[in-house]
Amino acid sequence: MSSLRVYIVTRILAAIPMVFILLTIVFVVMRVLPGDPVAAIVGTKAPPHVVEALKKQLGLDKPLIIQYLNYIWQLLHGDLGRSMIWGRRPVICEIMDRFPATLELSIFSFLISVLIGVVTGVYAAQRFGRPADHALRLYGIITYSLFIPWFGMILQLIFGVYLGWLPVGGRIDTYMEPKHITGLYVLDSILTFNMPSLISALRHLALPSITLGIYISGIFTRIVRSSMINVLRRDFIRAARARGIPERLVIYRHALKNAFIPVLTMMGLQFALLLAGAVLTETTFSWPGMGTLLVERILYRDFVTVQGTIVFIAVLIITVGLIVDILYAYLDPRIRLR
């Protein structure tokens, strides 16, 4: 077997205990911690027979260890249970309705943050130690300190309320949804050549993805900067400059390619931050994604959906980590041989 294949297999095997631990953490948080899901659902003043019936319905009347085994058994079958409201739809369907919205928001925010991060990071590295470098370091600290709902509201105020350029909420204008193919409105509009839908979808995406993108961009500025500073000191850069290659090419072709490997690993880690940020961004912009699903169902006391969404997020995080690691090993053969 090639070393890459060996690496992929070992990495997947290593992810399995992680999945179990995360699922167990969710179980402990939702069922073992003091605080009672039944009380969270019906309130503390519900009559005893209602409480008993609900406990039975949720399987909470059984011993914890049985509950745990049931929980894991169901999850292994991809069964997240049924929602407790609105016709008791399977939780996995509820999540799949919302997941494309979150994915679309994440992809655009990510693109924006990487774009800003690379441009500013490279610029700061070129101006190492000069005022521009200090200013961009400050930019890194300030963006990380932004409170997403506040920053989002300021953008809503400026571009939505005062200038009236962009919509401040929702995913697309009414009756503009493109034909459902992937659930990503931008992609679906392109696939169906639906220009009005595409414009509407992009206009709705603008403010939320800029909010989330700028929040995360500061981290990329910092990583790209320090990684570039290291690469720019190397001999092959000096050699490239000595050969008379234009500075732009040296920076973007020779240096950035090598500086990008540490940036890639950080991207995997930032995905968790992106998801957490998505919950706040979605709530601020009434974006119908998983974050709003989670918050909505907490308010409706839909215990099963809340648990299911968190399990889904846990599995998502591990999957993305896995993909990034494999990509990393593919790009940098040294990793596989460690």
Next chain:
Amino acid sequence: MKYSVSKRISSITKRIFGRRGAEYYIAGTGAAIIAVVVLAALLAPFIAPYNPIKTVGKPLTPPNSKYIMGTDSIGRDVYSRILYGSRIALTIILLSASFSLLVGVPLGLVSGYIGGTFDKLLVLLMDSIYAFPGLILAIAIAHVLGPGVVNIALSIAVIYIPTYFRMIRGEVLSVKENLYVEAARAIGARDFEILFRYILPNVLPSIPVVFSLNAADAILVEAGLSFLGLGLPAPTPDWGFDLKNGHPYLPAKCWWPVTFPGLMVVLVTLGFSLLGEGINEILNPQLREGR
């Protein structure tokens, strides 16, 4: 032993007061911001012009000479609410950061020192918590625990335990290889003594940095929780909660009920971030090189 700690402290103070580089201004600005907010919290009853939970004027009055930051949707003074809000925010930051420190540091110490299976399991657990999006874990815990200052602080504390654990464990792994630890063991010091008298003092200097950066993050999570409606119950002056309350009135061009509380969240976070970054660079000068 005492000598080494005092020497360390004096070298730190010398570094702080000895010369002035950018990092001293960064840390100083952060400290100044925090000092102002702490003062506001302490003096709130004396400087707040109105009762923060009483209707004192017409709803949604724009800022004017009577209400310098305007009034919110039910006519409460935004400025007074912000001042009192800093008390809630600082209390929760302090509580949660202390919880994480008190759990994370001993766990990191013991795990790094003992090693073996116990260490491996704990690392796996901590890495799992660390990988999980903090806010979402805090949402789950806060949802189950229910509202209350201590409950909110606990939900936030859980997500930062791994940060302390990882940092302390890493330091213990390198410190315990030192010759003086071996010497202590050779003269018959017990594990407990080695841990607390020889290793702990040497890992302590890294704690302020983590504490500061943790506090910066904690305030964002706290404001996030209350913005999502999982914070403290209604009339309590809380920045995140006020932001949520003011949000529906944005289309009516009421910018003041959200701008000021949100600005406070950003300001406090910025203060702690700057302080943490500054101290970090003062203690580890090689960081400035961008390595």
